[in-house]
Amino acid sequence: MTANNRNDDWWKQAVVYQIYPRSFKDVNGDGLGDIAGVTEKMDYLKALGVDAIWLSPFYPSALADGGYDVIDYRDVDPRLGTLADFDAMTEAAHAAGLKVIVDIVPNHTSDGHAWFQAALKAAPGSPERARYIFRDGRGEHGELPPNDWQSIFGGPAWERVADGQWYLHMFAKEQPDLDWKNPEVHEEFKTTLRFWSDRGVDGFRIDVAHGLAKDLDDDLMVTARRGNPLEGLCHDGTNPLWDRPEVHAIYREWRAVFNEYDPPRFAVGEAWCVPEHQHLYASEEELGQVFNFEFAEADWRAGDFRAAIQAGLNSAAASGSTTTWVMSNHDVPRHASRYGLPQVHTRLHHQLAEMWLLRDGGNFIEDRELGARRARAAILMELGLPGSAYIYQGEELGLPEVADIPWDRLEDPTAFRTDRGRTSKGRDGCRVPLPWTAADAPATAAWSEPGHPFGTGASFGFSPATRPDGSPAADPHLPQPLWYGRYAADTQAGDPGSMLSLYREALRLRQELLTAARDTTSFTWVGLKGDVVAYARPTADGRRLTSVTNLGDGPVVLPDGEVVLASHPVDGGLLPPDATAWIVA
Template sequence: MSLPSADADWWRNAVVYQVYPRSFADSDGDGIGDLDGVRAHVDHLARLGVDAVWLSPFYPSALADGGYDIDDHRDVAPELGDLAAFDAMTAALHEHGIRVIVDIVPNHTSDRHRWFRAALAAEPGSDERDRYVFRQGRGADGSEPPTDWESDFGGPAWTRLDDGWWYLHLFAPEQPDLNWDRRDVRDDYLETLAFWADRGVDGFRVDVANLLVKDLTEPLPDRAELATRTDGNHAYEDRDAVHEVYAEWRTLFDSYDPPRMAVAEAWVPAHRRARYASPESLGQAFNFDLLTAPWDAETWRRVIEENLDLAAESGSTSTWVLSNHDVIRHPSRYGITAAAGQPNEIGYIPAFGVDPEITVDTALGATRARAATLLMLALPGSAYLYQGEELGLFEVVEIDADKRQDPTFFRTGGERLGRDGCRVPLPWTSAPPSYGFSPEPAAAPPHLPQPAWFADLSLERETDDPTSSLSLYVAALALRRERAAGEGLTWVPAGPGVVHVVRPGGWHCLTNFGPEPVALPEGEVLLASGPLADGLVPADRTVWFREA
């Protein structure tokens, strides 16, 4: 059962912890994290103080894309458990007051899905094929793809079948795109949402929410023409009609007590984001702007102001994210150095970990990451944390090519390392070979190799260390829960390189982006991301304090 209806708006200012199930905790020693592993560590999540857990896909999958190629949206991958294990995990989380959000992947299925198998067995032009996007190729013999579109993972966005027809996949070939003009496709997803809501799921994270609805009227545009199409008339990105789909979803969500929440993963221009976050649509949308923001006070101030304005426009609250399963962990991102001035980019930085000119100053990265986390947690709205960031984990770059799993790595010939480095199984203890991820002796090693330096950043080692990243997160979430009243924020005038805000009740947050120390206003210090000295806030430091 879901939690009581008294907190129907719990999500507006929630701290949500993302679990990547295959890398969280392995309960049976097969080297793969599972749902029983999540249930076994509910006490950690409760001690951390999170309000909800978001589970990345746990469905049956061939893992062509880390589980986002789904065979059956209403079942559990056997290596991760079964529906009974899901129910037991949900009950355990709810008993600790922690809500459950699951990933919904509506743009595509896997190529092993019953619908796609039926499409492959059917004739061109059949009803079965119409559930997906099939086209004939160009050229005299149809041997050229229908368009020059590229997959998000590299390579063409079309794959040709033996009968000469091509199908669209905006991601991996194993992820054929659905045709959302079909009523049966829309109805089937409504049934899927109800299936999980009826099992007590409290909300949904909607994968690539901006891509579902497409206009593939002939002649199809090429990439150059696509780039000129904006504000709802792109062939497949952020079309206005996608909100007709989400209006139906919202009707379903609101039929439950409490209403189910949803958050859109929609990489769209900022002025288009509010529509996904409106009460008539999904209700909330990810703000990923801090994933691409350099460590710079003016940039952070602009991002915060813009996103609070967007939240007011939509009637929702903003979401704040520093790390997730698709991007380089933020301690590494903030520590990246290069002769050419490597920016803090999202995901797959070319040659990161390969080019000797691109290195990570781990001390600098860790210091800035702690400061960024405290500033992010001081902001009104939801905060989304990614598993392992509470331990201060860095991106793992020491993964051999034959151990990598991300399709981006293979489809770009290794030019983009992909996302394996942020998906390495967690270190629960400091003891190799699996650092507590699997019970010992395990039948198999962790599915991605763990580095030896994990021993220094394990949960076991950090638990009783008052200076550890874990201790900072525990203290910050406790203070946030205690102090965060209302959704307001007031800017306090500050000098260059400083961001200073105050929340209702006189709770201040000051971040010094550097490079010189700045004076700490009078008041009671509640928490700091690192040591303070002689009434000064050093460079790359955040402090929470209460007015004197």
């Protein structure tokens, strides 16, 4: 166990590794990653040097939205394993000194959830329907939806049922929104939090944390003309759907549940709200942390990163907690690709990144070498900061986005249900199964798009060669490009200059120099000439670590001291462009 994980407040400066289970490791050869696959790779995760693993949803699901349509919150999808497999994984993680975080999806259930099935069978106005947001329609016969709100995945946010009523779904129609004004909903989720906490789970990631409380009074339902509610991030709490003040009472209830345990459980919220409100969710009287998406949305510009870092530090100071840093996750194109594209100044850079990747029907303008160089620099810039860092599976391998998955192999609903259908391939490009072993390359090529063939057969070690019955393993649920072999974990493990080796060394030094200092807040900007991001932190042995990232076109003179780690060789005290160095003095 790391020294950090011996402390009750371990999460305040943890490095958390996000696992998208279906694409991490498959042990039974069905083409889907599983819980046993996470257990199998626990030594890899321990050697990487992270403090915790976060599992995206592994619950029973129809996969209308990558598992975020949950049928049963207190079980494991049988395609991914059993509760016994989950318990064995948690035991293995704790034996390796790692904490376990699971995803909770409280804004909506699957339409296959027992509650929603009961609601469909019940009459309007029944207790079963009161758990969700059912409303009568407009028009002479109720044939029109209650208002003109649009789903985030495109089309109306309302779906009509057989008896004529409509239910709200802010995401896919298979994801009906719960009504958090109903006490039964509150009790159900407190039971779920206790269920997983009793099984040894150390913390929770809260999906759509800003969306639970809604104001759907009758006048609003009739008169609202708001278009896509995603546009409604606001400062004043008047948006009917997002970031409402009432949501914080829910999380204060949850905090009481977290505090029933020793040590108390913690949570991190996915709260897409204005920076001025982030600290409310991150208060230790509520969840404890919130994701700093400003950092993930920054372009490769010093000014963007300085602003994102300062926003995160300000939020942490206001909450009395610590902030989080994240560059990639299961919802955005991988940053190794984003940084290799033209840097368009916008908060929606991850959407523009996808447009660039798919420009002109697959004529890519991604500079993969430049993107990798910047990704190396970015991880050192991130890991030196105070607070917690969240690493998405495969970024430690430097994986680029797989932007050209054939249309008939896509799974993500955003590729087909949004108003960008057939122009956006959605989020599958960052969810392609990981390459573990270069020797287990696919046997044949198929689905070839311009210059980028995909493989069939073996899967770079993601799946075994055969199933338990001896039959050949299924192809991975998303196709792997043949160039994946250059990024395989086994090849990188033996290469001291690889991205994986850089991550391992950076995480080791972070633990030794910074985390061990038990100082979760100290931070000083360092003024250097050039287009740089430079800051200093106290080290555990009483010295000072200075992190310098050069985002300009020319070399930068480094301050005096020992260069303990650099993303690119440093010559004569000069840091080249698109590089980061850690200096200790």
